[in-house]
Amino acid sequence: MFRTAPHGTHRAPGRAVIDYRGLAAPVGRGVGGAAVIGAVSATAALTGGASATAQAPAAPAAGTVRGIAPSAAPGIVPVSQSQHTSVKLRLGARGAAVTYLQQRLNAHGASLTVDGVFGSATLRAVRNHQSRAAIGVDGVVGPKTWNALTGGSASAPPASSDGSSQPKLRQGSRGSAVRTLQSSLNASGASISVDGVFGRGTASAVRSLQASAGIGVDGVVGPKTWNALNRGVQISPGAGGGSSSGTSVNGQAIINAARAQTGVRYTWGGSSPSSGFDCSGLVYHAYNQAGINLPRKTAKGYTFGGRIISQSEAKPGDLVAFTGNNYGHMGIYVGNGRIIDASGSRQQVVERSIWNAPHVFVTYR
Structure with a gap:
């Protein structure tokens, strides 16, 4: 309450009551920690005290703080x-x-x-x-x-959801784009150094991601591979880049066991000389004959159960998995571009050259 001198005004003599509710926002704290009053200060309120009337405050406009015009809030600091x-x-x-x-x-x-x-x-x-x-x-x-x-970087080319604006990368590439690739591969489940150098470890992680995404496994990072990374595809356990089986693998013993079955009839689901072989059944038989205890799996199961490697890393006794038909066929690598496989088209176990179809190399070494 404030006592004011009587004047010849339209109101009755007596104490004037100033209703601060319609003049000031609640006291708050400014950026520096000092108390502030939202719309007007108490001093400003008192300036016109002689003409103030005792009345209820007007209802605030929609969307405003009570008693504060949107453009007149010196005490409220906007989020910047x-x-x-x-x-x-x-x-x-x-x-x-x-x-x-x-x-x-x-x-x-x-x-x-x-x-x-x-x-x-x-x-x-x-x-x-x-x-x-x-x-x-x-x-x-x-x-x-x-x-x-x-800042001024808005003109940088935007990332395309289909990966078409990203650079094509392959083994030997270097730079910031490779670091982005390596970080994205790690986010997808790989564990490689983010050093900007596309080496063997990065190549193996790329092939693992491609296998997990069901796209061509060539180790080259193009639009489809970038898209798989942007979609957050996770690397399947065992799909390359993982640890090896830790088993001592005698590649020649595997080849000898497989070659001994040449001419045995093809039988879907077969895994013995007496019943015949399908492609994964031959792998199961040859590996176990060579002392490597593998469980019976499909071709796809053997592909993702091993470690996907490049052709330059492949050794005799490793596997060659053909990616068509959802990794539907495989053979045992002999070397020099040849495999031994149980062929459905030839209806027997054969030794032949790798034909022109998408494939990956897999090892259990």
Whole structure:
């Protein structure tokens, strides 16, 4: 309450009551920690005290803070870009800064759900943008990444959902795109060094991913492989890049056991000389005859149960799996481009050259 001198006004003499509810927002804290009043200060309220009347405050307009016009809130500090970009973000982070990050990534060509959760999809988008901006590809959003997202890098080519804008990479490639690839492979289940060098370890991880995605296994990273990474395809256990069986493998003993069955009839599901062989049955028989205890599996099961390798790494006794018909056929590698297999088309076990069809090499060494 404030005592005012009586004047010749239209109100009755007496104490004037100023209703601060319609003049000031609740007291809050500013950026520096000092108490502030939202719309007007108490001093400003008292300036017009002589003409104030005792009345209920007017109802605030929709969408405004009570008694505060949208454009007149000097005491309320809006959330600014700098408040978001000063926050370091990484996988697992949540909140408004992550929401802003996802919006900026989408502005640069990503297609993220803006949910404020820094998950695997956001991680991949961050790594892709870091690669395009030629900064360290670590998936952590710090000053350099924020600058790339909010500064002058919007003209960088956006990541395409089908991988068509990504560079084609192969063994021997180097640079930031390879680091992005390696980080994405690790996010898909590989365990390789992120060093920007496309070496044998990266090539093996690429082939494993391709096998898991059911695409051509050639070790070359083109649109289909990038797309598989962008979709978050996970590397299947044993699909290359994993540990070997730890068993001492005598390749020549495997070949000798398989060659001894040449001419035996083809029988679907067969795994012995008396019943006949199908392709996986011959592998089962030859490996076990050579002292390698393999369980009975299909051709696809043997493919993903071993370790996918390049042709240059293949040795006699390894397997050659043909990727057509969902990894529907395989043979035992003899060397020099030849295999021994139980052939459905020839209806017997044969030794022949590898024909022109997509295939991968698999080892249990």
